[in-house]
Amino acid sequence: MSTEEDKQALISKDKNFTPWIITITIVLNLAIALIFFLPKYQGLNHLDLTFLPMMNAIFNSFTFIFLLVALYFIKKRNIVLHRRFIYAAFTSTMLFLITYVFYHINAPDTHYGGSGPLKYIYFFILISHIVLAAPTVLIALFTAVAGLQGKLDRHRKIARWTMPIWLYVSLTGVLVYIMISPYY
Secondary structure (H helix, E strand, O other), X not given: OOHHHHHHOOOOOOOOOHHHHHHXXXXXXXXXXXXXXXXXXXXXXXXXXXXXXXXXXXXXXXXXXXXXXXXXXXXXXXXXXXXXXXXXXXXXXHHHHHHHHHHHHHOOOOOOOOOOHHHXXXXXXXXXXXXXXXXXXXXXXXXXXXXXXXXXXXXXXXXHHHHHHHHHHHHHHHHHHHHHHHHO
16 A cells, blocks of 8 residues: 555555445345335324425435535545545435435325326436435445545545446436425
8 A cells, every 4th residue: 555545544444344334235225115115104294294305305416516526626636625525425415314214204105296208207217316326325335435444446446436326316316306396
């Protein structure tokens, strides 16, 4: 490992985080899948939770912006600011996840009410968003750990896939909200 990579390592380069990353990914994806099959919690029926999908879109918007800014700073070789904006993207994604799960545990499902070509566009965006969102946790965590361990070659190789996928998932999350928002 070079001196530059030594400076970049924030966590032990020898520790194997793979079991943790895989466990976190499986648990999160299973939890999200389960909330669509479990009965809704009825204890908060008196509350209007329709603001939460908008919060989800806002958090996704912030994630998208933070990722773009992180990409800009790494292109400028400003690792400190790149890292800070990646942390910000993880934070906004975690806030999204909390509000998303809370909403879907407590609120009835909302179905898209549009028709015609827009309906097919909506479902294409929604399905591609869901299919890519599931592995995004896995690849984002692997990318972050490689960067934090100072394994920069590995970090760059994985990030070439992670960044565009995570950007797509964040952007399509906002688009899904915009398209379904009239039906809440």
